[in-house]
Amino acid sequence: MCRTTLLVATRQDPVVSLTDMTEEKGRPTIAVLGAGKIGEALLSGLLHGGRQADELLFTERYPERSAQLTSAYGIRATDVPTAAKTADVLVVAVKPQDIEPLLDELAPVVDAETLVVSLCAGLPTSLFERRLPAGVPVVRAMPNTPMLVGEAMSAISPGTHAEAEHLAVVEEMLSTVGKVVRVPEAQQDAVTALSGSGPAYFFFLVEAMIDAGILLGLPRAVAEALIIQSAVGAATMLAQTGEHPVILREAVTSPAGTTISAIRELEKHGVRAALIAAIEAARDRSRELGAAHEPG
Ligand SMILES: NC(=O)c1ccc[n+]([C@@H]2O[C@H](COP(=O)([O-])OP(=O)(O)OC[C@H]3O[C@@H](n4cnc5c(N)ncnc54)[C@H](OP(=O)(O)O)[C@@H]3O)[C@@H](O)[C@H]2O)c1
Numbered sequence: 001m002c003r004t005t006l007l008v009a010t011r012q013d014p015v016v017s018l019t020d021m022t023e024e025k026g027r028p029t030i031a032v033l034g035a036g037k038i039g040e041a042l043l044s045g046l047l048h049g050g051r052q053a054d055e056l057l058f059t060e061r062y063p064e065r066s067a068q069l070t071s072a073y074g075i076r077a078t079d080v081p082t083a084a085k086t087a088d089v090l091v092v093a094v095k096p097q098d099i100e101p102l103l104d105e106l107a108p109v110v111d112a113e114t115l116v117v118s119l120c121a122g123l124p125t126s127l128f129e130r131r132l133p134a135g136v137p138v139v140r141a142m143p144n145t146p147m148l149v150g151e152a153m154s155a156i157s158p159g160t161h162a163e164a165e166h167l168a169v170v171e172e173m174l175s176t177v178g179k180v181v182r183v184p185e186a187q188q189d190a191v192t193a194l195s196g197s198g199p200a201y202f203f204f205l206v207e208a209m210i211d212a213g214i215l216l217g218l219p220r221a222v223a224e225a226l227i228i229q230s231a232v233g234a235a236t237m238l239a240q241t242g243e244h245p246v247i248l249r250e251a252v253t254s255p256a257g258t259t260i261s262a263i264r265e266l267e268k269h270g271v272r273a274a275l276i277a278a279i280e281a282a283r284d285r286s287r288e289l290g291a292a293h294e295p296g
Contacts, residue, residue, distance in 0.1 A: 030091060031059065034098070041147040042091060042147060042173075044073065046176055047073060057087055059079060088113075091173075092120060118139070121289055125140050129160055140185055140188055141174060143178070147177045147178055156171065156183075167182065201275070
């Protein structure tokens with residue numbers, strides 16, 4: 001399988017990109033509304049990707065947090081009305097449960113010239129379209145925390161008023177912090193469960209494997225080094241060879257060897273079924289978060 005075909009080929013799209021917008025009417029300003037873990041990772045990634053601090057803005061609830069971010073990145077803190085007036089792109093990065101007060105603030109000050117990008121798990125574009133003035137383009141995006149190291153996996157979906165040019169802008173913005181794929185919005189709850197929460201499953205697995213190393217008598221530092229590098233190596237093989245994981249696993253599973261003894265235990269304990277059930281539960285929770293904001 002050639003994995004790169006899954007990735008979005010932004011450069012082939014005959015649409016307006018951040019760069020085109022730069023040439024035509026100056027670089028679009030991006031404001032992150034709610035600069036917590038994901039918002040900060042995005043701001044930091046955009047700076048590393050070549051954006052200037054004065055092309056970025058953010059809003060935060062507490063002045064201490066704002067001061068900390070401004071001192072770390074040189075990016076200006078602002079309020080929602082100023083962000084809506086100044087920025088071409090508003091990236092909503094508050095927790096889903098904090099969305100209603102933010103939409104109350106945003107609705108009177110945003111217009112159809114501004115692109116709204118939601119990173120909020122579970123929240124449909126229809127919520128934003130219902131609460132914001134008619135015609136405001138909304139793109140729903142689901143990134144993940146490897147954004148902190150420039151290795152995010154993001155999936156994006158257009159709302160009713162989002163055109164190809166809006167998707168291209170979001171694609172280019174998120175491709176500075178990782179990879180981007182386009183999906184229909186109906187698949188976003190599955191994406192949230194799979195890659196949005198996905199890094200946590202790998203961390204859980206690594207934690208359990210380090211515990212196993214300690215049980216077998218290895219010093220913690222040695223167990224950590226062995227497992228983390230094994231994870232990096234396995235991920236790199238998956239990404240670089242394009243081979244199916246079954247093929248790569250079979251290559252280290254020799255007849256009557258050590259690996260098959262371990263695999264038998266994993267199957268006996270239902271690890272595969274547990275992962276499938278876990279991801280299904282995450283998908284259901286994402287649906288619930290969205291349903292909580294349905295009208296009536
Ligand atoms: N973390 C992930 O792995 C991940 C992955 C994909 C998508 N997401 C989505 O990204 C969003 C942010 O997640 P996160 O983990 O970054 O959460 P977070 O660390 O709690 O960040 C949210 C930030 O927004 C601030 N905030 C809340 N209401 C605000 C308002 N009205 N105006 C300005 N700032 C406000 C919060 O301040 P306080 O701390 O004072 O509340 C906090 O600093 C969520 O919707 C989540 O679903 C997260």
